[in-house]
Structure formats: C-alpha cells, structure tokens
Amino acid sequence: MVPLAGAGLALVNTGLGRARSAAHSMVAALCVMAVAALVYAIVGFAWQGIAGHPGHALVVAGKAWGWIAAEPFFLRGLRLGLSPTALVILLQVFGVGLAGLVPLSSGADRWRLGAICASTVLLAGFTYPLFAHWVWGGGWLAQLGANCGLGRGFVDGGGSSTIQVVGGLTALSMTWILGPRRGKFSAEGMPAALPGHNAVLVLLGCMLAWMGWMALNSAGAMLFAGAETGRVPLIAVNTTLCAAASAVAAAVVTRVRFERPDASLTANGWVAGLVASSAAAAFLKPAAAMIVGGVAGILVVTAADFLEFQLAIDDPGGAVSVHALGGLWGVLAVASLADAGPHGQWLAQLVGIATLLGCVLPLTYTLNWGLDRMYRQRVEREGEAQGMDLFELGAGAYPEFDIRGDEFLQK
C-alpha cells in the first residue's frame, strides 16, 4: 500500500503544475521512484543498515556513536524472509522514492529530467541513507537515549524527519539552485499566482496519499519505534484525524484570509497533516492527533505565504512548507504531545531538528549545487517557455486538447 503515497504525491505535484509540463512531471515521478529504488538497493541500504547490525562508529566521550552502516551492496547475502531486515528493505525501497518525490514539486516546470535523476542518485545513495542510519539504523541520534539518557533517543516512527524533512530540505535547496520560474516574480518582486492545471488530480492525489500514509506510518512505527501490531488501528485513526484536522484548518484559515477556501492550500493542508502525523501517530491520543493536525494546517498556509512573499522562494507545489515544516512539527509533536515521552525526549527531538537544519540542509544543498556545476539542472530558457513536455519529451501530455498559453494568467 505504501506506493500509493508515491502515486498520490505524483498526482498532487502534477496537478499543481502547468499543463505543458504534466507528462514531464509524471515521467519524472516514475523515474524518481525507479532510480531511487535501484540506487537504494545497490548502495543505499548498505549505508543505512539495521539497528543492532555491525556498522562504523566514532567513539566520543567514551561512548560509541554509530554514523554509517556496513551492509553488503546489492542487498547481497541478506536473508530475505519475514525478518525485520527484509521488511525494512521493502519499506525503505518505497520510502526513499517518497523522499525523492518531494523536491520534484519544488522544481516543477524548470528542472531537467536528467538532472532530476542525477539528484535522486545523490539523495537515495547518500543523503537519505546517512540520516536514516542515524535515526532508524541504530545510529547516534537513536543512541541519544542509551548514551545520554535523553528519553528514548530521537524518535520518528513513520518518517516525518527521515523521509519528509530530508525531502523537504532538498526541495528548499532546489528552489535556491534553480531559482524561480520565469514570470513568477515581477520586476518589483511581487509574486504572480500560477495556478495548478488540474485540481481534480491534486485532490485525488490527497486521497491516494492518505492510504499510503496509513500503511507507511503503521509499518514504520512497528519497525522503527517498537510499536506492537495492536497499535495499527490507533495509528490509522490518528493519521486520518491528523490529516482531517489539518485540511479543515487550512480551509478555514484560507476562508478567513481570502474570503474563499482555497482548493490547493486545503489539499496542501491535508498532506501536511499526513506528514506531521508520521512521527508520532503510534503514541498520540486521538484528541492530540487532531491538535497536531490543526496546528499543521495553520502552519502550512502561513508558511506558504511567508516563503513566497518574504523570502521570494518559488515553490510551485509547496513542498517546503508541507514537507519540511510539516515534518519538523511532526518531530516536535513526539515530544510535546505523545504519551510515550519520558523526560529528556524534548531535548532528543531538538537535537534531531538541529541536525536536520545544521547538517542535512548544508549537505543536500552542497551536493545539488555541485551537481549543478557539473550538469546544469535548470532547463534552457526556451524549454521553459515551450513547456517541459515538448522540450524534453517531444510530445505534450494532452495533444488533443486545446491548452491556453500564458495569456490566461493575465485575467
């Protein structure tokens, strides 16, 4: 079921983009999931590993801190069965693709397909497994509990940090590296609204993602946070309530601010609720899950505006606010609201957030900046005007339909 989350995100991204780049957006999504799965199977898993398996550790202050795993490449020699190892690999082959889909949305309408694949290699082959080792592979963030007495160490059941924030910070890096779409900002820096081309796809994507997320949160909580099988109904209920509260909050906030509820932001609210639910869904009471969702919905609408108007960031699908901020809030929610949090859990979660902002963000920015030096990531000017479909794939997504040019934006 987890790949439904990927299909859902792909639809959300495509629906929020332009019609002239719709085929490109879907092909890129399929390629990202394909490349991510292949690269992760070849090298990524070797570096992420499994908690309790041997790996490389640094000894600091008399204690061993795991920083990278040492499993065989190509999934060789692994005993595949209903073992935790096999289930982790299965879940991660999907999860790493999900992380790779997040930046797609930020680079919509201007990110070249070849560069997307190359960037996914970096993410699935290095950035993702490295951080996931720290959190899920028995690495140093997970050891904060045993080594320093900080609660249970950094806890993230379903990947609010490993999948969503890592993907979201890569998305943020890409908005900086690619720059805004032509026509997004006027000479005075005022942003123009570039509406998505198909709201039905966006909302269908939300519904498919919901199903994927319930599976992701359930599987993740059992494999990585020690939740027993009996918590699955609670996890699914909490995931649903968190997304529902977030979507309703986003609808209400946009209704109040713009007089009308906004379809895209309501959808983004729904996804942000899913994102925020991942870390803590197994440990929250249903009422707390509603609160986490409500805050996520308010956050995503506010942040989307702030990014666009204050920071002049052009993020067509809202990946930074939905996945990076929604995920960070989800990580915090573990400490603040979950009923499983012993003393010190707050600090452990904050150390994790500091690591994401202070270590993962520079890493993913540097890797993608370096890639851009060697292999230009942004499409040529004419490609952007023509649309990614015609320029990069040689055919439009909807050849029999009349598609309007940019003149509809003047309305």
Add this chain to the structure above:
Amino acid sequence: MVPLAGAGLALVNTGLGRARSAAHSMVAALCVMAVAALVYAIVGFAWQGIAGHPGHALVVAGKAWGWIAAEPFFLRGLRLGLSPTALVILLQVFGVGLAGLVPLSSGADRWRLGAICASTVLLAGFTYPLFAHWVWGGGWLAQLGANCGLGRGFVDGGGSSTIQVVGGLTALSMTWILGPRRGKFSAEGMPAALPGHNAVLVLLGCMLAWMGWMALNSAGAMLFAGAETGRVPLIAVNTTLCAAASAVAAAVVTRVRFERPDASLTANGWVAGLVASSAAAAFLKPAAAMIVGGVAGILVVTAADFLEFQLAIDDPGGAVSVHALGGLWGVLAVASLADAGPHGQWLAQLVGIATLLGCVLPLTYTLNWGLDRMYRQRVEREGEAQGMDLFELGAGAYPEFDIRGDEFLQK
C-alpha cells in the same frame, strides 16, 4: 483499503458533474471525509457504541431495547489495540465518510461547501451513529432476534443500510431541499440531459470503489455479522460477481432501451452492485450473488428514469437510485437469498426497511431542512451560472483548458 471506496465515489461524483464544478466537488469530498471523521471521533462513536457495551435502553413489553450508546466522547479511555472496539472505530471513521459522500452527488453543482460541511456534521454526529447503533451497536434492530425471535435480528454485514441507505435517503432529502439545477427541467417539466464532464474519472472511480468495497464488506461482515476470517475470499468473490452482474445488466438494459449502452448508467450499475452486495456478501453462494447483482442493475436503470421523469427529482449522480434503492435491495437480499437466513429473517429485514423509510428519512429530512432555514444550503443564482469552482473557490479546476459553456447542451 476502505478509503479507496471514498476516493472512488468522489471520482464518480466529480466525473458525473460539470467541469465548472469539478474542483468544488473534489474539495467537498475531501472536506466531507475530514469533517465526518472528526465529528465521528468527537461525538459520533459515543452514540453508536459497540454491541455488549453499556448504553441507554427503553423497556418495552418487559424487554430492554437499546436506542443509543454511552461511550466517552473524543474516543477517550478506549483501549486501542487489535480489539473489536478499535477495529470498529477504524472501520467507522471511514464508513461515516462514505455515507457522507453519497448526498454530495445529489447536490452537485448547487450545494454550498459550507452547508455541505454543516450537513455532514449532522449526519456524522447524529443520524448515522443513531441508526448504526440500532444495527451494529447492539441496538433494538439487532435485538429483534433475541427479543422477538425474528431470525438473527436485522442483519447487515457491510453497511447496505447503515452506510448506503442512510446516505441515499439523505441524498433524497437534499434533492427536495435544494431543488433541481437550473435548466434541468423545461417549463413543461421535461428533463434535459446534463452529461457528466469526464467519463474516464467515473469509470476509474468504479474500479477504485471495487477495491474499497471488498475491504469494507469483509471487515464489516467479520465485525458486525459474526463471519469468520475464512469467509473473506468468498466475500471478495461475491462482491465482485455482484458488481459485475449489475454492470452487465445495466449495460444490456440501456442497450435495449436506448440502442446504445450508456456509460454513466453502466457505471452506476457497477456501484449499485457493490452497494447491494454489502449486506449479504458473506452469506450468499456465488450464483446467488450474480442474481442479486443482476436485479440491482435492472433496478438502478429503471429507478433513475422513474425518479427523473415521474418524480421530477434532479439527482445528477444517481445517488438515490444507486445507494438508497440498491441498499434496500441488498438488505432484502439477506432474507431472500442468503443461506444463513433462519425463519423470521424476512420480517426482521422488513422492520429495518420500515425504520429506514419511516424514521431515518423524516429525521434526515428534518435536520437538513432545519439547517437550510438557519444557513441556506443552495448557492446563489449567479454562483450556479458561474460554476461552483469560480464562485466558491475563486479558481476553476482546469484553468488552462478551454471549457465550453452551456451551449454544448443544445446539440
């Protein structure tokens, strides 16, 4: 998997509606599922309850008849695990959303988003849990067997009555309260054909709904009708055969009547087959499931015509014929064809049907009529002309496509 049924119904509704209301239809579907889940978690479940748990009962003729449950609000204090309680909550959080989606289809192109949410609050917070308590929560309809010796009491495994008929009767109420779309009926009362805007979405919705329904019927039969796990393959096969027979019957009937098979009615036949299968899927032989489906398919085509031409009801998506009539037929099928029906089962099912028509229909009509007094449910005249998307959301679903105005209907 059950939410796929919701995604499927949302697509069917949207595809059968107009292009200028497509985003509104999908946003409304997401909001209905969100609001229904939240309200059900807050108060609905408290009133539906679980069979065997304490609740309020009336003593009539020396016997206690349960009429409403008394669980805590906010799902508080519930032991969530793989207990029946947790699984019922999980299934119902999805099921109540499904019931809420049914009337959406009847109110297409004229029902305001705010009113949709308010109406969903009434449905998920009161009407649905009340009737579901009577059937699934150990209430008086379920007690007909023990108290009066009527078979096993009223039996509905997968929600033909609780979800589909309750939703369908609310849909019927909404067609009365909202009135027909402008242009639907000429001055002489002749209905015009207002075709759906995207047949691909409608049929994709049918396929997604299929999967959701197999999960719904399986889970419901185990939780509410005492079916053992081993019946799951039979339930899935019967659900499939019932839908298949119903779609084929609808295609054949429309082929005979109109010379051409009708895509929308074939799709409606498919969904009606799913609806009719819910109550009895666990107890039918495969050949009987085909008969139940065939009858449902004939019924839905005939009823759709009758409602439109004789009763002048404008039900864009056919919710009344598909969900209300399909569901009632499914409830009857338990008594007539299921191999589990002991003596008296017929009477129990008829008491259930009488309750739906004589009690649930007036209740849901009154609640929505009262809501309409306080908070007008139908959109302004100009909103209907402009389309719900632009008027209520401020943006169309397909801004880059050329959409024809009403002139295409003259053809």
Add this chain to the structure above:
Amino acid sequence: MVPLAGAGLALVNTGLGRARSAAHSMVAALCVMAVAALVYAIVGFAWQGIAGHPGHALVVAGKAWGWIAAEPFFLRGLRLGLSPTALVILLQVFGVGLAGLVPLSSGADRWRLGAICASTVLLAGFTYPLFAHWVWGGGWLAQLGANCGLGRGFVDGGGSSTIQVVGGLTALSMTWILGPRRGKFSAEGMPAALPGHNAVLVLLGCMLAWMGWMALNSAGAMLFAGAETGRVPLIAVNTTLCAAASAVAAAVVTRVRFERPDASLTANGWVAGLVASSAAAAFLKPAAAMIVGGVAGILVVTAADFLEFQLAIDDPGGAVSVHALGGLWGVLAVASLADAGPHGQWLAQLVGIATLLGCVLPLTYTLNWGLDRMYRQRVEREGEAQGMDLFELGAGAYPEFDIRGDEFLQK
C-alpha cells in the same frame, strides 16, 4: 489489491488511445473485467481446477497427462474458506480479467464493445482456463517435472505466461483480425505516429499497476509455485526493482535513439518490467531482478519498433511487445537466472513457450477469427471516423472540452 493492476492497465490503455474513444476504452475495461469474472465463475474455473483435484488426463507413454479439470460449474459445492481452493478462485477471478484487458489495448479505437465482450467470453471461458490448467491446475506442463524429470516442470509463479502471454497472443491475433486503424499506415506503408491523448493517465496507470502486481506476484508465487509466506518482501522488492530497471532502460534507449526519452515507451517499459517479473520474482536475487528488468526494457522498445515498421502491425498500446514478449522473457528468466532452477528447467520452460506459440496462439486466433465471421468485430468505417464514444455509446468522454480532430496529427 490485485484489481489495482486492472485499473492500472485500463488507465494505460485509455491514456494511450484517442480522446474520442476514451469513455469507450474505460467502459470496455469495466465490461471485460465484469464479463471475465462472471464467465470464469460460471464455467472457467471448472476447466482450470486445482492441482491435485480430479480431472481429465490422457495416458501417453504410460503416464497420465492432465489436460482439463472437472470441477463443478458456478463454483458450486466448493468449500470457500481460507483454503487454497478459495484463494485460487479469488486470485483467478481477478487474473482472468487482467488477461482480458491486454487485447483491449491492441484493438483500441476500432474494436466494437459487443465483440469485446464476446471475445472475453471465449478467453475467460476457454482459452485462459485451458492453459492455466496445464500450468497451475496440475496439468501436463506442470507434470513435466514429475513425468519427465524436467526440473520442477514448467514454472510460472505470477502469471507471466498464463495471464500475460495468453493475453498478449490474443492481442496479436486481434491486430491481425481487426487490421490497423485508418490513417495509421500511408499508402507506402509508412506508419504515422498517433500519440495517446493523456500521458498523465498512462503514468498513473503504471503506478497503480505496480501495486496490483506486487500483490499478484506474491499471491501467485505462494499458491502456484510453493513459495513460503516469508518470501513476500523479496517478491515485492524484486517486482519493484524489475519494473524500475525496465523503465530506466526504456528511457535510456529512447533517449539514445530519438534524442529524447519517450514518455509512452518509458511507461511501457515499466509495465513490461512488471510483466517479466511475474514468473520468477520469488526465486531471483535482487541483482538478477534488475538484470531481468533491464533486458525487458530494451526488448520492449526494440520490439515495438520492429512490429510497427517491419510487420506493419498496429498495436496502439503496445500490448504485443509489452505483454507477449515481456511475458515470454519472464518465463525464460525462471530458467536462466532464478536460483531455484535445477537441471532440465530450461527445457521445461522452452516446452511451455513452444506450447504458447504453437498451440495457444492458433487457438486464440481461430476462436476470434470464427467470432469475427459470426459477429463482425471491427466497427464500421464511420464509427472509426466519429470516434468510438459517440458512435457506440452516444456520448463523448469529455463533452465540455474542445477536442481537436485529426488535423493535430499533421503537425
């Protein structure tokens, strides 16, 4: 989950076809799945049967060779429970629909709905169950191991042969019987490109099919190839890696040949990878699954060209190259790469392939040719010009959108 594969194939077929036949394509897909399920339940399963159950056998060289089963019609008297019998029926009710969807894609834009249903009756009622009995029902191909010492006999876990090749060879027959679409080949025999009308649907279909295939391969391997439950994660990982490698290979090959990666062929590559993975997914190492996929991706692009330019076959959705060739390659892969292949397995697989080409292809061609004599399968000339939607269903799929006529092809 398996029906998601059907929904996925339906979307791929529809997206690769013309806008004026989109509703027809989706309705036909639903009807194929419905008719196939009904016919299979009525007579098909009786002839396919279960390994170990009594059936009809021919005695040749002193050994009994099963050629057809003898189960009751209408699934009568079968003990439905969590028995292998019930699970086989459940899986096959979906699988036979999947096989029926394959030829749809080859007959796009010219195959009449009535003839499609009649052809599906032949497939689901005779061709499919006959061959499936030989492979999965304990028939003579499965007995090659015990009777002749050829490895384990013909092995196909997930249906590369029974579902995909049988469907693909029927698709090939239909391209011959129906002939090419008007305008596909110029007077000089040069093929014109007739692009699909909606690339987003095609790629969404790929993603949904992925999920269905993981379920199909897992269930098939356990029921038909003796794989233990513990292999499910391996099967899902291998299915994913095989599809991923195939899609990437197809994208790279089209990039090299046409300077641009081709969206449709990348999608076809993905599906071909799924198809090729079915037979052997339970027995491959992950690295081998990548190789199987990579070869499938190269094969499908090369074959699509060869069929169109050399053999003048008009196969709009590429069903012959994707399903027939991809499936044959999957069958071979069992012998060449799987770690479970003892001596003689090669020969067993080759006997199976020879049977498909020398026996199933003539059978399915003859049946459909005979059907065409009695009941013309191709639509009238005017129907093709007008579009299948208007001509056969009386309404277009997208009545509110402006659809271009054939003039867009001149560009």
